[in-house]
Amino acid sequence: MKKSDNHIKYTADAAAQAVDQALKVLEGKWKLSILFYLFDGKVMRFSDLERAIPEITQKMLTQQLRQLEADGLVGRTSYPEVPPRVEYRLTEWGQALCPTLDSLITWADHRPK
Structure with missing residues (x-):
């Protein structure tokens, strides 16, 4: 990896590794659905x-949210109320993923039939 003119240039191997790491953050049956529900603030x-996602179990939703939070994509705010209130939102970094996922959707739409 080289940095020049405020752009990072990747070798083919470094680029493949970087994309693989990014995909691992998004890996999981429900993560993308959760992210799309939280987009736009x-x-x-x-x-x-x-x-919103009736097919997901409470356990799985909890796991996926915890992973997204640990990876820095989702923020969690817990309010000391009875009953407890917990809210989820995308972090700034998570929200920055929106254009990339929009590009992937566009790319997928152009798949040769």
């Missing part, structure tokens, strides 16, 4: 996400 409670 949306804030959702755990129960809202459960309703």
Whole structure:
């Protein structure tokens, strides 16, 4: 990897590794669905996400949210109320992923039939 003119130039191997690492962050059956529900600055409670993705179990939703939080894509805010209220939102870094995923959708739409 070389840095010049504020751009990082990757070798083919370094580029492949970087993309592989990025894909590992997004790996998981429900992560992309969760991210798409939270795009555009949306804030959702755990129960809202459960309703939005009815096929997901509570355990799986918890796991996926924890992984997204650990990877820095999702922020979690817990309020000391009864019953407890927890809200999820994308971090700035998570929100920056939106144009990339939009590009992937466009790319996939142009797949030869």
